[in-house]
Structure formats: structure tokens, C-alpha cells
Amino acid sequence: MDIGLESMQWQLPGQQPAGDFAPVLVGVVGSGNLEVMLEPLPGTGCEVRVETSARGFRPIWDAVVADFHRRHGLAGVRVSVNDMGATPAVVSLRLDQAVAEWRSRQP
Numbered sequence: 001m002d003i004g005l006e007s008m009q010w011q012l013p014g015q016q017p018a019g020d021f022a023p024v025l026v027g028v029v030g031s032g033n034l035e036v037m038l039e040p041l042p043g044t045g046c047e048v049r050v051e052t053s054a055r056g057f058r059p060i061w062d063a064v065v066a067d068f069h070r071r072h073g074l075a076g077v078r079v080s081v082n083d084m085g086a087t088p089a090v091v092s093l094r095l096d097q098a099v100a101e102w103r104s105r106q107p
Helices: 058-072 088-104
Strands: 006-013 024-027 034-040 045-052 077-083
Touching: 006 058, 024 088, 034 088, 045 058, 058 088, 077 088
Parallel strands: 045 077
Antiparallel strands: 006 045, 024 034, 034 077
16 A cells, blocks of 8 residues: 655646746645645746645546646646645635635736
């Protein structure tokens, strides 16, 4: 049996340049929850990194990340997710919350 965190990463083409911005952090890592951080990333891609305690769910993460990217298509952004077993709906909510916070800070 594998123990510890599972790490996953996606490199996606971006469509909406984020520009320079202060990092955004939403959520809290705890039992059944997660945190999401958005940071500027050089270039025009979107990098998504996930660290999760729920091992063996790569196909579900693939679907959640693809849905997020289809809806937001951020460019020049690193998305870091630290997960402690949140459901896909909660993950999507936190990702949307991070984007909403980022948008609220735009001039």
C-alpha cells in the first residue's frame, strides 16, 4: 500500500493573460478540505500542481483540472492545490473562489 502524498502536475495552454499580481490563497488544508494558491508564472501557459492525501484518483483530477481550465483558461499562472481529501465539487468551488479573488484585485 502506498502512503504519503500523491503529486500531480499539468501544463496547459493559456488563453487569458493574468499579468503581474500578488499571490492569491483561499481555503485551508484540514480534514476533508484544501487550499488553492494562484501565483504569477512567466510565459503564457497555466501550470497546475496538486498534492493530495487521496491517492489513486488521477482520472478525477484530470476531469476537474480540465473543467477548470475550460472555464477560466488563465495564462501566466501557477495553480497550487494542497488537498486533504476534498470532494471534486469542493475542489471546483475553491478553484473558482481563487479566480474570483484574483479578479476582484484587478484594476
